[in-house]
Amino acid sequence: MSSGTFITFEGPDGAGKTTIINMVAKQFSSALITREPGGIEIAEQIRRVILDKGNTAMDPRTEALLYAAARRQHLIEKVKPALEEGKVVLCDRFVDSSLAYQGYARGLGMDEVLKINQFAIEDLMPELTIYFDIDPELGLKRIKKNDGREINRLDLEDLEFHQKVREGYHLLMERFPNRIVRIDASGTVNEVFQRTLQLVEGQLAEKRPSN
Numbered sequence: 001m002s003s004g005t006f007i008t009f010e011g012p013d014g015a016g017k018t019t020i021i022n023m024v025a026k027q028f029s030s031a032l033i034t035r036e037p038g039g040i041e042i043a044e045q046i047r048r049v050i051l052d053k054g055n056t057a058m059d060p061r062t063e064a065l066l067y068a069a070a071r072r073q074h075l076i077e078k079v080k081p082a083l084e085e086g087k088v089v090l091c092d093r094f095v096d097s098s099l100a101y102q103g104y105a106r107g108l109g110m111d112e113v114l115k116i117n118q119f120a121i122e123d124l125m126p127e128l129t130i131y132f133d134i135d136p137e138l139g140l141k142r143i144k145k146n147d148g149r150e151i152n153r154l155d156l157e158d159l160e161f162h163q164k165v166r167e168g169y170h171l172l173m174e175r176f177p178n179r180i181v182r183i184d185a186s187g188t189v190n191e192v193f194q195r196t197l198q199l200v201e202g203q204l205a206e207k208r209p210s211n
């Protein structure tokens, strides 16, 4: 039985997840901060294959399976042990990314993609998912402004693909209203940070035994 707190961050590319998680991490120095796809050596290797701009021949199902494989390894090696130690785990992307990107935007079907992910995660779902909602046009603009960030295979998809990703997330919010909480990510860094902090602190307070 895990006694830790598993919180995931979701949203289209450029929504500000990485920026905000790093700020939240400073408030919770003992939390484990990690990301998908990657976070540990084997999953980082899989990440390189998935995001390699040269791999234009990659079949959508291969892509979905690779994300699920990276997720499995990351969960077993890093997330699960930390939760068992009672830690707070803040993870940049998880299953919902696969449902929105591969299931909905790529058209594989959310239920199909959920099935392969259930095999990978064996019911270990986050208790809170903070969804950074943003118009993809603004998200992509933010990425373009940031010269230092690598442009990966998914970034090369057109705006229509990213609009579908957002639609996919909106469907997920309807499907999992108790787990997924939306944040308006178009605000300033400080606004988004404060709202995120409130949600994370609220989740931790819920778990604290009241005496």
Ligand SMILES: Nc1ncnc2c1ncn2[C@@H]1O[C@H](COP(=O)(O)OP(=O)(O)O)[C@@H](O)[C@H]1O
Residues within 6 Å of the ligand: 011, 012, 013, 014, 015, 016, 017, 018, 019, 020, 142, 143, 145, 146, 185, 186, 187, 188, 189, 190, 192
């Ligand atoms: N609220 C914000 N307003 C303006 N720019 C932002 C905001 N949040 C993040 N950024 C900038 O946008 C870019 C993408 O942010 P990032 O945190 O990498 O997004 P993500 O991890 O969701 O792809 C970065 O250059 C970052 O500095």
Ligand SMILES: Cc1cn([C@H]2C[C@H](O)[C@@H](COP(=O)(O)OP(=O)(O)O)O2)c(=O)[nH]c1=O
Residues within 6 Å of the ligand: 012, 013, 014, 017, 018, 036, 037, 067, 092, 093, 094, 095, 097, 098, 099, 101, 102, 152, 154, 155
């Ligand atoms: C975890 C995951 C990520 N992705 C995509 C979303 C991103 O475009 C890319 C991850 O690249 P990354 O550079 O981590 O993007 P971001 O900073 O926006 O999180 O992989 C999927 O398509 N499916 C998934 O299951």
